[in-house]
Amino acid sequence: xxxxxxxxxxxxxxxxxxxxxxxxxxxxxxxxxxxxxxxxxxxxxxxxxxxxxxxxxxxxxxxxxxxxxxxxxxxxxxxxxxxxxxxxxxxxxxxxxxxxxxxxxxxxxxxxxxxxxxxxxxxxxxxxxxxxxxxxxxxxxxxxxxxxxxxxxxxxxxxxxxxxxxxxxxxxxxxxxxxxxxxxxxxxxxxxxxxxxxxxxxxxxxxxxxxxxxxxxxxxxxxxxxxxxxxxxxxxxxxxxxxxxxxxxxxxxxxxxxxxxxxxxxxxxxxxxxxxxxxxxxxxxxxxxxxxxxxxxxxxxxxxxxxxxxxxxxxxxxxxxxxxxxxxxxxxxxxxxxxxxxxxxxxxxxxxxxxxxxxxxxxxxxxxxxxxxxxxxxxxxxxxxxxxxxxxxxxxxxxxxxxxxxxxxxxx
Ligand SMILES: Cc1ncc(COP(=O)(O)O)c(C=O)c1O
Numbered sequence: 001x002x003x004x005x006x007x008x009x010x011x012x013x014x015x016x017x018x019x020x021x022x023x024x025x026x027x028x029x030x031x032x033x034x035x036x037x038x039x040x041x042x043x044x045x046x047x048x049x050x051x052x053x054x055x056x057x058x059x060x061x062x063x064x065x066x067x068x069x070x071x072x073x074x075x076x077x078x079x080x081x082x083x084x085x086x087x088x089x090x091x092x093x094x095x096x097x098x099x100x101x102x103x104x105x106x107x108x109x110x111x112x113x114x115x116x117x118x119x120x121x122x123x124x125x126x127x128x129x130x131x132x133x134x135x136x137x138x139x140x141x142x143x144x145x146x147x148x149x150x151x152x153x154x155x156x157x158x159x160x161x162x163x164x165x166x167x168x169x170x171x172x173x174x175x176x177x178x179x180x181x182x183x184x185x186x187x188x189x190x191x192x193x194x195x196x197x198x199x200x201x202x203x204x205x206x207x208x209x210x211x212x213x214x215x216x217x218x219x220x221x222x223x224x225x226x227x228x229x230x231x232x233x234x235x236x237x238x239x240x241x242x243x244x245x246x247x248x249x250x251x252x253x254x255x256x257x258x259x260x261x262x263x264x265x266x267x268x269x270x271x272x273x274x275x276x277x278x279x280x281x282x283x284x285x286x287x288x289x290x291x292x293x294x295x296x297x298x299x300x301x302x303x304x305x306x307x308x309x310x311x312x313x314x315x316x317x318x319x320x321x322x323x324x325x326x327x328x329x330x331x332x333x334x335x336x337x338x339x340x341x342x343x344x345x346x347x348x349x350x351x352x353x354x355x356x357x358x359x360x361x362x363x364x365x366x367x368x369x370x371x372x373x374x375x376x377x378x379x380x381x382x383x384x385x386x387x388x389x390x391x392x393x394x395x396x397x398x399x400x401x402x403x404x405x406x407x408x409x410x411x412x
Contacts, residue, residue, distance in 0.1 A: 004299075005285045007307040012395050015277055023362040024400035029171050029341045029391035030366060031221050032202060037280070038225055038273030041066075045269035053265060063265065070271040071263075076293045077275065078216065078232050079207040086231040086255030087263040087271070091198050091217045092121040094231040097258055098194065098215060099125040101241035106162050108133030113156055113164040113191075115139045116374035117148050117173070122165050122196035122217065123374065139166065143378050146173040146329045150182060157189040164193050169200035172372050172387060173329030174341035176200065179211045187212070192237070198222060202393050203308060203339045205301035207294075208232050225274040226267040231258070304394040305335040311398045312340040315390065318405045319344055324412055328379060328387055343387040346412050351385035357411040363404055365390045 013019050015035035025033065045066055053063035075085040088094040106112075112134055114123045130136045137156050141148055148166065157164075164186045168179050183193045194215040197206065201218035208216045216232040233241070235254070243249060243257035251257060275293070282289065282296045285303060289296055312333035319327045324347040330338050345351060351367040358365050368386040369376040376386050390404060 004303055004306055007303045007394070008284060009307065009395065009397050011284055012281060013397075015280070016395060019395060023364060024396070024403055025364045026390040026392055026396070026400075026404055027364050027366045028202065028393045028396075029199060029222070029389065030370070031227075032224050032393055033395070034224055034226070035273065035277040037276035038270050041273035041276070042226065042266055042270035045266045050266060063269075066269040066272065067263065067265055070268050073275045073293070074220075074230055074271055077206060077297060078218075078230065079209050079294050080232050081209075081235065083254045084232055084235055084238065086233070086259055087268050088229045088231055088259055089264065090121075090227070091196065091219045091229040091231075092125075094217055094229045095121055095194070095196075096125045097244050097260075098231065098233075098241070099129060101244055101258055102163070103129055103132060103134075104242045105240065106134060109135060109160060110162045111135045111137055111158060111160045112162060113137045113139050113153065113166075115141070115148055115166050116378050117141045117146070117170050118165070118167045118196055118372065118375075119171050119198065120371050120373060121198070122167060122194060126163070126165050126194075135160070139164070141375065141378055143380065146170070146375070146379060147175065148177060150178070150185065153182065154185060157186070157191065159190065161186070161189055161191040164191055165196075166193070167196040167199065169197070169203075169339050169341075170329065170372065170375070171199040171341065171370055172343045172375055172389065174199075174338040174343070174391075175329045176204075176336070176338055179213060183212050199339060199341065203301070204305060204335075205298045207298075220271055220274060223274060224277060226270045228264065228267050228271070231255070233258075307394050308340045308392060308396075309333050309335040311396060311401050312342070312392065314398075314405060315340075315342060315401055318408065322408075322412060324348070328381075339391075340393075341389065341391040343389045345381055345384060345387055349384070349412075351381075351388045353385075354388045354408075354411060358404075358407050361407045361410070363407045365404075 016033045018033045049059040049063035114126050169176050186193050192214040195213045197218040202223050219229050221227040238254040245260045282300045316333045319325050320331050326345045328343040355365045355367050367388045
């Protein structure tokens with residue numbers, strides 16, 4: 001096991017032009033800031049080659065190369081193989097496209113399992129397939145723990161189960177689900193899995209091949225990048241799903257066949273800046289390395305996870321000890337168990353009051369249902385404004401967490 005160096009958070013923060021000391025950002029689960037490397041890549045593309053790509057003339061060839069390089073880097077980041085990752089507008093839109101592309105492969109009466117833990121992105125588009133004759137079953141969280149129990153899923157699987165859609169990490173409760181275990185169970189029952197990794201990907205190393213998932217989604221605007229969505233599909237599935245693009249785009253033309261309109265060029269080119277940033281951080285902490293990019297990212301994310309766990313510990317302790325607070329999900333900062341996304345309710349208060357009071361004191365947190373509306377209902381949290389959410393990433397500091405705790409102590 002590699003001995004991890006200490007994480008240099010000041011060095012990481014220095015890469016983000018929008019990070020200032022006067023306020024502390026704890027709404028990262030909604031969207032992260034971007035480092036200068038992403039802004040630079042976007043600016044370079046728009047300055048130097050914002051034209052129709054893949055022509056014979058210089059800047060056009062250059063544009064095509066930058067787009068395909070960015071796509072290749074995203075594929076490596078996810079641990080996928082060539083052409084298995086589609087860059088689309090958002091995770092919500094990518095799931096919508098995938099649902100349309102998969103439906104013709106299923107028969108009426110075939111079954112899909114969705115959860116009430118998920119953000120609606122990996123739920124609503126699948127539920128709508130009920131209108132076309134599919135049977136949709138709901139894998140429900142335990143209302144007290146906000147946990148999805150694998151035994152509950154086992155009882156929902158039948159010989160008609162074609163697909164199970166769930167999230168690797170809740171954007172509310174922060175708990176990390178056992179993707180490999182769930183995937184194995186579903187595969188053994190003859191189904192496929194579609195995993196929402198949006199709330200996981202900013203915090204942990206992605207490894208779609210090791211997990212053996214069929215479909216996997218994440219959103220770069222929560223991974224220090226531009227507002228886009230990434231969809232991974234195993235190659236065989238990508239080839240067999242129904243194309244959603246123009247009739248003359250070949251069925252074998254993956255990932256384009258699933259992406260009407262194609263990728264946004266300049267934002268796709270800007271994705272390379274995420275990897276520039278990760279490479280810089282990796283070199284700063286580990287020196288020159290000949291490991292493949294995917295392995296270097298594994299080392300870097302191990303560093304992020306250590307740092308996140310360490311800075312989250314005092315917040316968990318505070319929230320758990322506070323007599324008025326109901327913490328949603330696991331009462332730990334353990335990196336194996338959760339991402340550092342903490343949601344809670346405060347006795348006698350509407351959740352919307354807390355972010356407003358915190359904002360006056362230089363702290364950015366959020367409240368509401370964060371589009372995980374079914375979870376908020378299952379938790380009985382709807383009528384008091386949903387939950388308050390404080391979410392951190394690797395660029396947050398222990399000092400910021402101390403400020404957050406002091407402000408919460410004052411306003412709760
Ligand atoms: C867990 C999770 N899944 C999906 C989404 C939706 O992502 P997008 O905005 O790319 O559609 C979000 C956004 O908040 C999310 O937190």
